[in-house]
Amino acid sequence: MINIKDVSKQYDNKMVLKDITFDINAGDFVCIMGASGSGKTTLLNILSTIDNDYEGIVEYGGVNISKLQGKNIADFRNSNIGIIFQDYNLLDCLTVYENIIIALTFMKISKKEQQERVLEIAGELGIQDILEKYPHEISGGQCQRVACARAMVKKPSIILADEPTGALDTAASRALLKTLKMMNDTFKVTILMVTHDPLTASYCKKIYFMNDGRIVKEMDRGEEKREKFFADILEELLERDSNEI
Numbered sequence: 001m002i003n004i005k006d007v008s009k010q011y012d013n014k015m016v017l018k019d020i021t022f023d024i025n026a027g028d029f030v031c032i033m034g035a036s037g038s039g040k041t042t043l044l045n046i047l048s049t050i051d052n053d054y055e056g057i058v059e060y061g062g063v064n065i066s067k068l069q070g071k072n073i074a075d076f077r078n079s080n081i082g083i084i085f086q087d088y089n090l091l092d093c094l095t096v097y098e099n100i101i102i103a104l105t106f107m108k109i110s111k112k113e114q115q116e117r118v119l120e121i122a123g124e125l126g127i128q129d130i131l132e133k134y135p136h137e138i139s140g141g142q143c144q145r146v147a148c149a150r151a152m153v154k155k156p157s158i159i160l161a162d163e164p165t166g167a168l169d170t171a172a173s174r175a176l177l178k179t180l181k182m183m184n185d186t187f188k189v190t191i192l193m194v195t196h197d198p199l200t201a202s203y204c205k206k207i208y209f210m211n212d213g214r215i216v217k218e219m220d221r222g223e224e225k226r227e228k229f230f231a232d233i234l235e236e237l238l239e240r241d242s243n244e245i
Helices: 040-047 068-078 096-104 109-124 140-152 170-187 225-242
Strands: 002-011 014-024 029-033 054-062 081-084 158-162 192-195 206-211 214-222
Touching: 002 040, 002 068, 014 040, 014 214, 029 040, 029 170, 040 068, 040 158, 040 192, 068 081, 081 140, 096 109, 096 140, 109 140, 140 158, 140 170, 214 225
Parallel strands: 029 192, 029 206, 081 158, 158 192
Antiparallel strands: 002 014, 002 054, 206 214
C-alpha cells in the first residue's frame, strides 16, 4: 500500500533522516518508535505530505507523492490521508458535529452523505450523544475520539497518528488505544502511529525503531498477546539503554 524507499532529509547541513526504507501493507497497524530527536516526526510529516522537501521515494498505491504539486497534493492528502494530532486540533467555536463534518468540506459528496457519514462514525466511536456539544464541554478522551472520527469520516487509505496519547491521562490513553485497535481490527483501517511510549506501541502489530534518523530494528508482534509484546518492547529498550551506558 505504501512504499518508502531511500528517504533522506537534511536540515541546516544535518541529516535528520538517512535512507529510510520500509513498506506498509493495507490493514497494518504500524508504530514508529524512538526518542525525541530520532526523526520520527519528520518522517511522519513527509508521509502526510506536509513536508515534500526530501530525497527518496514515497508511493501510495503506486502514486509517487513527491511528484505531486500544489492543488494536486492537497487533493491527494484530503482524499487519502487522515491525521490524528496529539493536541486534537479541534475548533473551539464549532460543535463536535461541525468539527467532524468539516473534514468533508472539499470532498465531492452530497450534504446528505456527509451527514450520514458523521452519524455513522459517531455511532461507531460512541460519541453520538455529544455531537451538539463544544470541545470545552467534553473530556480529553472524548476530544481525542472526535479527532479519530474526523480522521475516519473521509474513509482514507491510511490514518497517521502523531503521539495520540501524549495529552491524555492513563484511563483516556487506554480508551483511545482500544479505539484505534478496534478501528484496525473491525474496519481494517491502516494506521501508522508515532510514539516514544512502550505501552502505546504494544497495541500495534509491528514496530520500527528509529535512532539518529535511521530505522535500526523491526519488531513484529505476530501472534503474541499485547502483554507479552509490551514486555518484549521493554526488554528491547532496556538493552538499548545498557548498550549506550
